Amino acid sequence: MQMKMERKYRKKDKRKKYIAFFVIVFVVAMSFSYLGLYQKSKKLEKEQQQVEAQIKKEKEKKKELKKKKEYIKTREFIEKMATEKFGLLYPDEFLLKADE
Numbered sequence: 001m002q003m004k005m006e007r008k009y010r011k012k013d014k015r016k017k018y019i020a021f022f023v024i025v026f027v028v029a030m031s032f033s034y035l036g037l038y039q040k041s042k043k044l045e046k047e048q049q050q051v052e053a054q055i056k057k058e059k060e061k062k063k064e065l066k067k068k069k070e071y072i073k074t075r076e077f078i079e080k081m082a083t084e085k086f087g088l089l090y091p092d093e094f095l096l097k098a099d100e
Contacts, residue, residue, distance in 0.1 A: 071077050082088040089095060 083095070087095070
């Protein structure tokens with residue numbers, strides 16, 4: 001009778017050891033999974049910051065181009081280009097050039 005009881009306790013001990021082993025394996029697997037997700041999250045955050053910086057840079061560039069577009073439409077710009085590129089002047093103007 002005592003042998004049966006000892007076997008029964010051994011079986012329970014083995015079962016507890018198996019359960020403990022699988023719990024440990026599960027916890028380790030979940031830890032690695034969490035670590036992978038954490039690293040991916042950090043990578044995506046960094047990428048998002050880079051994209052936001054690029055967007056800001058492009059918005060500034062757009063603003064500068066818009067200003068330049070408005071300047072190109074002005075009479076001042078047209079007169080300047082006519083003088084520089086084609087040498088055109090108003091009848092009462094004369095052009096002075098410095099020697100280089």
